[in-house]
Amino acid sequence: ETGVTQTPRHLVMGMTNKKSLKCEQHLGHNAMYWYKQSAKKPLELMFVYSLEERVENNSVPSRFSPECPNSSHLFLHLHTLQPEDSALYLCASSQEAGYQDTQYFGPGTRLTVL
């Protein structure tokens, strides 16, 4: 247990569906992250939030929409996804959004887009 939980753990959705991924951290951290992990590719940073403000958006398509209502919760809203969006989506948190801050990862949501 890392103190970061993600739900659901598995999700199958059609290209016209709308779904949301949820992440919650119980560590009192101020920064939260979304990553995408595809087979045989490096971890890709998608979004970074620091104190509920988005500080980084790595050219992610608009069909992915993050939301950070408070420093403990992070959502990733999904709509009109493509099959190539199928991947493991990982949430992480750290004390601050600093380059030397250790990130604590959740177990991930395995997303399959049909």
Place this chain on the structure above:
Amino acid sequence: LAKTTQPISMDSYEGQEVNITCSHNNIATNDYITWYQQFPSQGPRFIIQGYKTKVTNEVASLFIPADRKSSTLSLPRVSLSDTAVYYCLVATVVNDYKLSFGAGTTVTVRA
């Protein structure tokens, strides 16, 4: 943004030392080097972090030469449970927050 390069895979036997080298030729002055371990169906887990020279903790050592263009993670006396993917991360925060994870090295430990 410092791009990292790691070997794709390494095989070892129980009790041996495993050394994984990560290349980061254009590492910036402010960049730290962090290594993570990932088991199947789990998120990555922090192992060790360093800026220069040598860092050691209870699970690993990290060697960083003076030019900082590479780093080597050393796992002493590995066991079967050390079979995992190991990622090298170089992170910079100046005005933009950038991360560069390597593709990961799959370490397989055999009995």
